[in-house]
Amino acid sequence: MPAMLPLVLLRRPLAAAARLALPLAGPQACLATGPRQNNGVFYEIRTYDIKPAKMKEFVEMVNKYFHLRTAHSELVGFWYSELGAMNKVLHIWKYDNFAHRTTVRHALANDQDWQGKFISAALPLMEKQHNEVAYLVPWCQLGKPPKEGGVYEWVTFQMKPGGPALWGEAFRAAIHAHINTGYTTLIGVFHTEYGLLNRVHVLWWNESPDHRAAGRHSAHEDARVVAAVRNSVRFLESQQNVLLIPLQCSPLK
DSSP: OOTTSOOOOOOOOHHHHGGGOOOOOOGGGGSTTOOOOSSOOEEEEEEEEEOGGGHHHHHHHHHHHHHHHHTTSEEEEEEEEEESSSSEEEEEEEESSHHHHHHHHHHHHTOHHIIIIIIHHHGGGEEEEEEEEEEEOTTOOOOOOSSSOSEEEEEEEEEOTTOHHHHHHHHHHHHHHHHTTOSSEEEEEEEEEESSSSEEEEEEEESOHHHHHHHHHHHTTOHHHHHHHHHHGGGEEEEEEEEEEEOTTOSOO
């Protein structure tokens, strides 16, 4: 991507954007750190580094035994990295609130099948585990791809301190500019609550890596996209993206 245009986001047709519940900015956007969702639902984002020689074995174990884990709580998606990172898996879990997560974690610790068939065998295959808690931004609902297949892109933006009250409107405008180009599907925009703060993760779906590349090339020649990105980059400290492939067990495929 040209250096002047950070990886800010991929995009969805106007008709599909209507389903994302993207309200106009209101006076609440000026309060505290910005508008927040009205319920306790949050998402735990887990990232595991897998030993390079053990990646195939780990993926096979997940596909075989993860039904034991999803019996306890809702899995949003499970992917492995293809580009931008190596030997990593990323999975997202939905919880009603923190009490719900505590109950689930207690049940998992006492689930002998889960502990014996998966955890005891999987832990030696891992090098590192990391988790974050994030909320969907209030102007975005969790979406789904138009069909199975394709690839996902996980784009991480480290924003300047100050929260959405500082950078939220400019960031949303950049998201909208890419959505309006119509070459990709927005799945979700997540703002961290635990972990590194002022971090936003954006999950997109594309038909293929080549389809994404062609779409981004066209978007970078769109004056509306260029203007929105240049405005939002004022609040950006760093960014990274990873191309993800869904596992067989992933609800998002």
